[in-house]
Amino acid sequence: MAQDMTLLWGSGSPPCWRVMIALEEKNLQGYNSKLLSFEKGEQKSKEVLDINPRGQLPSFKHGNVVVNESYAACFYLESRFKSQGTKLIPDDPTEQALMYQRTFEGLTFYEKLASVLFYEYYVPEEEQHDSALKRNKENLSTEIKLWEGYLAKLGSGSHLAGPALTLADVVVFPTVAFLFRFGLSAERYPKLGEYYALLKDRPSVKASWPPHWLENPKGQDTLKDL
Structure with missing residues (x-):
């Protein structure tokens, strides 16, 4: 499950951090995690651009599904894995x-x-x-x-x-x-x-x-x- 996920991220980026917290809360540890450097401009690398043509972090892929906007990725993870980990959308x-x-x-x-x-x-x-x-x-x-x-x-x-x-x-x-x-x-x-x-x-x-x-x-x- 998590082995099919790849997250390219930068340290100290709130958008990246959002997705990482969501992954942890949904018990999706073990995903492919790669820390990139903003200082070195690695967010514009081919590796990122192949997933995210905007050249931004986070860049997130689950199987053939690509969700790069941090809010969208968090909602996707809750929807896709709603039955596991922390329930992030209340019923009330x-x-x-x-x-x-x-x-x-x-x-x-x-x-x-x-x-x-x-x-x-x-x-x-x-x-x-x-x-x-x-x-x-x-x-x-x-x-x-x-x-x-x-x-x-x-x-x-x-x-x-x-x-x-x-x-x-x-x-x-x-x-x-x-x-x-x-x-x-x-x-x-x-x-x-x-x-x-x-x-x-x-x-x-x-x-x-x-x-x-x-x-x-x-x-x-x-x-x-x-």
């Missing part, structure tokens, strides 16, 4: 609706994070402006407060869509982990801090933790003032 209609809502809000959350952390990577130097980065930070701060409020309403010890882990957590946790890796204050955002602590030692998360974070546990302080 209310929890299911909240799961879908938070899952897709997670796209906006990650985009606002990326607009700050990866600003210099995505924006050509001649187009970079301090005012734009300041605005991006303000937008991210507003977004973080929104998620802090979501968790406050659900109560202590909750996941994003209720008491159990769902696809919403699979796709959003990497974004939250990045926030704290880059200096977000758990004292200022206690509910997000509690949520991060709840999931960071989960077996699926520990098994897929970015290798270069393990090598260098100390993060940066880019977001310490948010």
